[in-house]
Amino acid sequence: MTKLIQSLMYGLNLGSIYALTALGYTMVYGIIRMINFAHGDFIMVGGFTLFYTIPVMKNLGMPLWLAVIAAIIVCVGVGVLTEQIAYKPVRGQGSTTALITALGMSLVLENGALVIFGSAPRNVSPMFSLPTIEIMGASIPGQTLLTLVIGFIVMAILSLFIKYTKLGKAMRAVPEDKVASTLVGINVNKIITITFAIGSGLAAVASMMYTTSYVSIKNELGITLGLKAFVAAVLGGIGSIPGAMIGGLLLGIVEILVKVYMLPGTYEAVTYLILIVVLLVRPTGLLGKAVSEKV
C-alpha cells in the first residue's frame, strides 16, 4: 500500500511534467496543425537556463525561485523566435513542409546545445530544500510535492485563462475557424505567436519540475520527453486542452506503475505501445473531436 501511494505520487509528478509539455503540443497543433517537434527541446533550453541562473541567484543572495522566471523568459524568447524565424515563412505551404521545418528546428536546438554545452550531462543544483513528507506511511520528497502543486496551479490558471479571458476565447476560436476568426477581428498571426509564447512558458515550468525531480540534464533531454509528451497529447485527444492534462497525468502514472510493478526496462515500450493502440482504436483520443475528411 505504501509502495502504491509512493508510486502514484511519483506518477502524478511525472504526469504533470508530461501534461505541461503536452499542453504546448496540443495548443500549437490545434491552431496550425503542426507537430512542433522543437517543443521538447524548449524544456532542455529551460533546464540549461536553470543550470546557469541558480548559482548566479545564489551568489547575489536573491531568492532561488527567480531562476524559474529567468527560465520562463528565455524559453518564451526561444519559442517566439523559432516561430517567427522558421515557422512563419513556411505557413501555408502544406503540412509536409511544416513537419520537416519543425523537425529541423528541433535538430537545430538540440545540436546547438551540443555545440554550446557539450554532451556531458549536467546536474542542476537544487532550488528548494524541503523535508521529506510522510503521507499514509509513504515518504515523498518535499520538493516533488511542491512542484506537483505548482504544476497543478499553473494548469488551473491556464484553464481559467483559456475559458474566461478575451485572449483565451480568441485562442479557442482560431482553431475552430481561421477565416471566421479573422472576420470577427482576431489577429490570427498574433494569436499564433501568443500560443507559442504560452506553450514555451509552460515548457519552462515543466523544466523546473523535471530538474527538481531528476536533476541531471543533457542536450538530448528534449527528444524523449517531447515524444512522450506528444504521446500524452494524442492520448488525450490532440487539440484538446483538458485532454492534454488528463493524457499527461495518465501516461505518467502508467509509466511509473509499469516501472515499479512490471518490467523496469521496458516501460518506454509500453508508452509507445499505448500510443499505437490509441491511434488505431480511437485516433481522436479520449477527448478529441472527430474531423471528417473533406472530399
Next chain:
Amino acid sequence: MPKIIRKKLLINIIAVVMMFLLLCILFDTELLGRKAAYFNGLVTIGMFYTIIVCSLNLLTGYMGEFSLGHAGFMSIGAYASAIGTTLISNRTELPDIVLYIIAIIIGGMAAAIVGVLVGIPALRLSGDYLCIVTVAVAEIVRVILSNVGIEEITGNATFGKSFAGIARVSDYHYVFITMIICIAVMYSYIRSRYGRALISIREDRIAAAASGINVTKTKVLTFTISAAFAGVAGAIYAHYITTLVPTYFNFSKSSEFLAIVILGGSGSMTGSIIAAPILSALPQLISYVFPDFASYRMLIYAVVLVVVMIFKPTGLFGGKEFSLSDLILKPKSKKTQVLSQKVNQE
C-alpha cells in the same frame, strides 16, 4: 525489347561498370597507399546510406508519407542478419560471399516481415499520425533490443548491451553490386504499374481509389519494400561495423535519414543517390582535416534543412531525375528543353 531501351540499358550498364572499375583501381591498387582503408570505409558507409535513403525516399517522395522510424527497420535488419550469420558461422565455415548473401537476405526478409505487420494496421493512418506511429515502432524495437540477451542466442561475448564479434563480410565490391541492384529494383518499381498507382495515390487518394486502385494494398506493398531495403542496409551496416549498439538506431538517426532525403529532393532518386554519399561521407572527410567539425555536423545539416524548407521546399532536385542515357542519346532534345525553359522564364 525496343532498340532505344536496349541502347539506354547498355549505356547505364557501361556507366555502372566504369564506376565499379574506378573503385577497384582506387582501392585494390597502391594508388591511395595507407589511406586506402580509410577511404574504402567512407565509400562503404556512403553506399549503405544510399540504400536506406533511397528506400525512405520511396515512402516520402512517391507515397507522400513520412517515416521517422527507418532506423528501427534498419536495426531489425542489422540484428536479424547478424544473429543469423553468427549462428551459421559458429557451426560451419562458409566463404565470405555466401555469408554476405545470407546476411542480406535475412536482413531484408526480417525487416519486410515487420514492415507488413506494422504496415497493415498503421497505414490506415496518414500524415502526422502515421509519422508518429513509425517513431513509436522504432522506439519499441530499440527498447526490446536493449533488453534482449543476444549472448544467450549466439553465444558471442557481449560488452554491456553491444553485440560484438559479427563476421566482417561487407566488402565494398559486394556492397557496390548490392547497391546497384537495390537502386535498380526501386527505380523499376516506381516506373512499374504499382509505382504509377502509388504516385496517383500521392496526388489524390480518393480519385485513385475511385479509378480502381487498391489503395491499402499499394501502400502496404510500398511500405514493405521500403522496410525490406532498410533491412538490407542494416545487414550491410552490421557486417561492416561488426559491433551493434541499440542506441545507434535512435530517433536522431531516423531524422538524419529523413533530412538527407529532403535535402536531396523528395521524389527524386537522383537526389537521394547524390545527397546520401555526400552528406554521410563529406562530414567525416572534413573532420579528418578539422577534428572539431564532428560536433558541428548535425547543427549545420539542421540549419541547412530549415533554410532549404523556407526557400526551396522541394529540395536539391525537387522531383527531377538525371538520366545519363538521355543526355547521350538526345543531345538535341535536351537543348530544346533548355531553350523552352528559358523562353518560359522570360
